[in-house]
Amino acid sequence: MPLRLIEIILPRDSAPIVEQLQNFGSVLDRWDDQLNDGKVTVQLLVHAGNAEAMLDELEERFSHFADFRIILVPIEGTLPRPVEPDDESSNGHPKSPERISREEIYSDVCEGARISRTFLAQAVLATVVASVGLTRDDNAVIIGAMVIAPLLGPNISLCLATTLGDTKLAITSLKANAAGMSVALALSLLLATVFVVDPELPAIQSRTQVSGGDILLALASGCAGVLAFTSGAPTALIGVMVAVAILPPFVVFGLMVGSGDFDAARGAFLLVATNVICVNLAGVLTFAAQGLRPRVWWEAERAKNAMRLSVGIWVTLLAVLIFLIYQASLE
Missing domain, CATH: 1.20.1080 (Glycerol uptake facilitator protein)
Structure with missing residues (x-):
């Protein structure tokens, strides 16, 4: 399944909330980068089928911030190779759709x-x-x-x-x-x-x-x-x-x-x-x-x-x- 990199620009003190999201269990990897003006970029590597649910939850949780921004980037490949998702995710959520995000x-x-x-x-x-x-x-x-x-x-x-x-x-x-x-x-x-x-x-x-x-x-x-x-x-x-x-x-x-x-x-x-x-x-x-x-x-x-x-x-x-x-x- 193809991969997507989700980049979220947030106020610095809101970055820890990302780990509390319901769909955070589908994240393959995460990186944080400090920006100017008290902001931070959080990068999440996910399977393309899980990107839509993550984007919906991020927008619902953080869209009220004035500086909030999500950037979705297609990934051609990465090493080490990620593990393909099972029919059922580990947190009991149903299988992700076999399509790219909305x-x-x-x-x-x-x-x-x-x-x-x-x-x-x-x-x-x-x-x-x-x-x-x-x-x-x-x-x-x-x-x-x-x-x-x-x-x-x-x-x-x-x-x-x-x-x-x-x-x-x-x-x-x-x-x-x-x-x-x-x-x-x-x-x-x-x-x-x-x-x-x-x-x-x-x-x-x-x-x-x-x-x-x-x-x-x-x-x-x-x-x-x-x-x-x-x-x-x-x-x-x-x-x-x-x-x-x-x-x-x-x-x-x-x-x-x-x-x-x-x-x-x-x-x-x-x-x-x-x-x-x-x-x-x-x-x-x-x-x-x-x-x-x-x-x-x-x-x-x-x-x-x-x-x-x-x-x-x-x-x-x-x-x-x-x-x-x-x-x-x-x-």
């Missing part, structure tokens, strides 16, 4: 929900790359657009916002989704006047048809994407980006609308809707299954209500989507 997940996921020049540039570049790949029927080029995947981040952050009941993050995620899709749609409509778009090309035709397999694929990929974030293994996201790409079928939708082929555009839009709905539904359920909760009880209650509402909405939309897919298959 704060780390929040920080990583929020990066994909910000509307920045980099995000908009990625949306533009991914749209151009996808358009070229689709019109050439070149899967290697299309995969390049999938790996850029500017629209996956806002959807994962929306899942996290729902799980934590974070209204501000949810609004930010929706704005990023809207901005990325607006850029992709406007540019693909423009590129439809530049490229000769053949709807019979396999790369385009395959993205104008939806089946039950696409629903299962999107659900599994949404689950895998969240697991990649919660395990602290972002490299695993590359496979998810390729498996449940949102942008290429959306580019096909824009190209078909720009070319006047509205029947093919409808099929592409259904595929985009399938991916978005299933990624969000699977993502919310996976975050919840991973035990991700707000720290305080009143936020937890709000998050529970938000999650129930969100799951209900996504399940309803999925049912409507399945009906539309069935109707399309009869035509």
Whole structure:
């Protein structure tokens, strides 16, 4: 299990209280360093799975201090090697979750929900790359657009916002989704006047048809994407980006609308809707299954209500989507 170094800046006379914390038994090692102005830095080495409980208790105990600060640092390795935790800790507490802390997940996921020049540039570049790949029927080029995947981040952050009941993050995620899709749609409509778009090309035709397999694929990929974030293994996201790409079928939708082929555009839009709905539904359920909760009880209650509402909405939309897919298959 990976390690984390928790650095706490405290008033000097409060440092002994750290040893009285309920979760102090999970600490592998401790170092204290005296600072100026009557402050001290306490460094705690813990397993990543124990970091969240320790951070919650530290914040609850010391957040009223004006100079209080916690810094969480990932550790690549240390010698001597630490002992791996047992299924049950020595103090009788339940097994720590097999994921990184809430704060780390929040920080990583929020990066994909910000509307920045980099995000908009990625949306533009991914749209151009996808358009070229689709019109050439070149899967290697299309995969390049999938790996850029500017629209996956806002959807994962929306899942996290729902799980934590974070209204501000949810609004930010929706704005990023809207901005990325607006850029992709406007540019693909423009590129439809530049490229000769053949709807019979396999790369385009395959993205104008939806089946039950696409629903299962999107659900599994949404689950895998969240697991990649919660395990602290972002490299695993590359496979998810390729498996449940949102942008290429959306580019096909824009190209078909720009070319006047509205029947093919409808099929592409259904595929985009399938991916978005299933990624969000699977993502919310996976975050919840991973035990991700707000720290305080009143936020937890709000998050529970938000999650129930969100799951209900996504399940309803999925049912409507399945009906539309069935109707399309009869035509």
